[in-house]
Amino acid sequence: MIITINGQSETLDQATLSIADLLKIKNVEMPEMVSVEYNGDILDRSVFNSTSVKDGDVIEFLYFMGGGRHSRSVYEF
């Protein structure tokens, strides 16, 4: 399926996957430091597992910024 992550279009091999899976395969090191905007709405952390990603979804990873530490730059879009 093809989805848009952080403004860039990406083709995924998986047929089904959850937001939690997506965070994993996108190598987000500290999911605690990310809010996920899913088709325009902020997702509650409690539904990361139960929300599945569909073809055409627009997803944004929004990071906490200021005072925290990430080992790499997060907005290398």
Place this chain on the structure above:
Amino acid sequence: MNFTDDQIERYSRHILLKEVGGAGQEKLLKAKVLIIGAGGLGAPIALYLAAAGVGTLGIIDGDRVDLSNLQRQVIHFTADVGVPKVESAKDKMLQINPDINVITYQDIVYSKNILDIIKDYDFIIDGTDNFSAKFLINDACVMAKKPYSHGGILRFDGQTFTHTPGHACYRCVFKEPPPKNAVPTCSQAGVLGAIAGMLGTVQATEALKYILGIGDLLTDRLLMFNALKMNFRSVNLKKNPNCPICSATPTITELVDGELPVCDLKAH
């Protein structure tokens, strides 16, 4: 408004702008903006707003200037090491523009003082570097119905948005502070100094636009940039109907203090 000759000359480049003019400059001179933090973000914000002739600038920070600040906090000079940051900042602001009134608070913001401090200001700018303060500023501004600019920088990245009453707030996006163990002490985080200038000037510009009532603010939009790629993007935000503070049925009804990382307290 009767400008003095010096003022006319000083502010001529503003007055020339159709969107500003004498009336706009007068608004700036009458405006009151509070800058929270006299550090990396606060430095360019304070310098530009002072230069712009924002008539009353409040600046709050509990720290003293440290040598390690000078890499990005361009309002402080080597000779200021050891001096309270707010005094050092005030000194430079008045050197740039003796026309303005600078009010200093050598303190940090916390639940008991913040509402009292922000109530006198038209616009508030968050230039802090820790999450407890960022959430506190958000909550206080939402409660007091004050517009404010949020800003955060790290390594090579920056992000900012502007909140005005009725629009998305920080908690609409980030419900609560990240767990403590995910946030190592700030002294371990690096940041490219000039990033602070890039983001701070955006925040200062938002404040000026707000006062002047011109252009489109960064409300309901998060502007993000990465300096390595030198890319800028903005993502649309929505007011979250379940937001714990700005929704119709808020779950947060009074301010609380988060735990501050040690190094935020006094040691910068």
Place this chain on the structure above:
Amino acid sequence: MATFTKFYETAPVLLDELVQFEADIAEFVAGKIDPVKFKAIRVAHGVYEQRQPHTYMIRIRCAACGITPAQLIRCAEIGQKYGSGEVHFTTRSEVQVHDVLIENVMTVIRELLEVGLSTRGGGGNTIRNILTSPDSGISSEEVFDVDPYAMALSTRMVNEEDSWNLPRKFKIAFSHNAQDTAYTQSTCLGYLAKIQDGQKGFEVYCAGGMGAKPMVGHLLFDFIPDTKAYHVTRALKTMFDKHGNRRNRYANRLKFLWKKLERDEFVRLFHEEYDKIKDDESLNLVLAGLPNEAKDPGIAVETVSGPDFETWKTRYVVAQKQPGLASIKLPLVLGDLLSDEARAICDFLALFGDNTIRCDRAQNMRIRNIPAKYLGNLYTIIFGMKHHLAKHAPFIGNMINCTGAQTCKLGICLPRGLSTAIRDRLINSDLDLDQIDDLRVNMSGCPNTCGMHHIADVGFFGKVGRKDGDMYPAYNVLAGARIGIPGQTEYAQKVDEISAKDIPTFMHDLLQDYIPKKAKYESFNAYLDTEGRALIKSLCDQFRDVPSFAQNPEYYTDWGAKKKLSLDELGTAECSAGMFDMIEVDEKSIKTHRKALEVDGADVASELYQILFAASRMLLVTRGLDSKTDEQVFEHFGKHFIEANFINAKFRDVVTLAKLGLKPELPKYKDLILELADAVIALYKSMDDSLKFRSTEAPAAEAASTLVEKDFRGVACPMNFVKTKLVLDTLNSGQQLKILLDDGEPIQNVPNSVALEGHKVLSKTQSGPHWEVVIEKK
């Protein structure tokens, strides 16, 4: 000799002021004066608040560094009765009493006055104590005695009203020879004794100063005859008063004015004042005699002998140029002379006259005019005292330290503790400290230079060190000041930094290297340049890695401190309070009462009265007006602001109402009163840095419908357009404006720009070399 009893005459005006000060203290205690305003008042009276709230230190003027035995006894008694039980000798060559509670401050000041001592100008934005070389008048190496000049100048300055409300403190010093022991290049105005063509006179330096941003003074005159010392001081003071920066308290000393104006303009403005008075001989100082001579009291001579006495004489006794007389240095522990020990020594000195004591800048006591045969008597008295350092090499007592965090609100570190720790380390070592009499080791608790670290051979000033988030006391290490070559003064430069706890060992190791090599170098600076600076760096390196708090908590508690370093009690500067703060108090008060007005059930009449009062008083201080009653505030405001056309005459009546105390009438004039408050604040904003008024043009509203004319000939692009826009702002839609513009760029640009903003350009007509343009506002 009979005529001399004092080093300066206190002024009659000071007595009047004290009555006011007493009232102010009472009001402050009663909570009726804002602490900031009170600070501005009290620091100028030499009264500083210590770190302990409501506890004060009181600074006592000692012109020419002198104090008489009777005066010093009085200070000691005061220290005993109301203070810490001692008299402190400061780096400003004056004395202080510490730990005085607010309720005793007035009593102390009055008791001092009874013996002719004044605290006025001890602090604040005033003419401070005027210093001299401590051995002036007795040294065989001097050009001439400068003490009489400092004394006469002090008396003159104390009597001049404008000495008490300058933009910032003003320090004056006189050195009697090129060794410059009064540091004339590190002060606002310095006079260095010199003889040219047989005429006594001075080389004059100005605009130097230490502090957090030190600057070396600049040569103002290569030579002035000694009769002109007053004229130069007067002119510089006037110039500073007129042009100094009163708004920015961090950049308002004379040194900053020099920096801002640069040499040519500074010197020009100085000469503007100097030329007006320089030939007026009636202004010459009247020098009083200050004989350095022996008075033999004819008491029994004590004969002392033995190696200890001889060592003491070699170290601390110097023969004066007056045959048979000796001067003696009494090194004090951290500058403190215990009250009960002061009595013994002062009683003895009184036998030899009033001119027997000086303070020096190393916080030690100097004794003079003692016939050599009585040295045994003096030795017995000194060694009968406990609290002094005369048994050690002079180096030990020459170390200087400020009071630091122990009493000072700005202090980060405790240099008194450090100084003690260094002393303990060194006197218990086998170093030959007698080799380094002249080595200056100075310490301050923070970047301000109260401990004079800038003029040290090795200097330290306190900073916070950090390790894993824990704070420990640390110091910056400076080295290499150059003093004593006229015109070539250099301040010590930062070399490195080090934790407080390692400094005693650092000092030991440095001296261990230096002392044996001293003979081979021309000066300590030469040693530094060749190897010393590198050694300092490598020593600091060696101590760089401070143990963590868990490994060794001692590193985190300063010398002499009881608990771990913390900055929680740091306060704001005491000594820079001034006009600016007082204005802010009223500005704040206007705001507060304005807000109170909006509350339901507010006492409108009384709030309005407070607003009117604060607005009227706010700027009086810029006119040097001091008002003792409310009525006087309104009176002064009416006269100096309304009648002088700074404030619109329409406010006259409401101010008169307030002056008459007709409070209940005020609510009728609410809007007018608020407008007045705005007008005063606007006036304040329009003042320049010296707090003088800029344009005093009354705001003339443009008549509503008539054609307005403005002449912008000679105004270049784009200012002509800027000004046009501003005039258009004041007009009503449809109203017309005629402007005159120059040919060329202006006529090509301005009408187009005006049209782009949406206004209508009705006509452009050339008339001679310029143009008339008529615009209709959109």
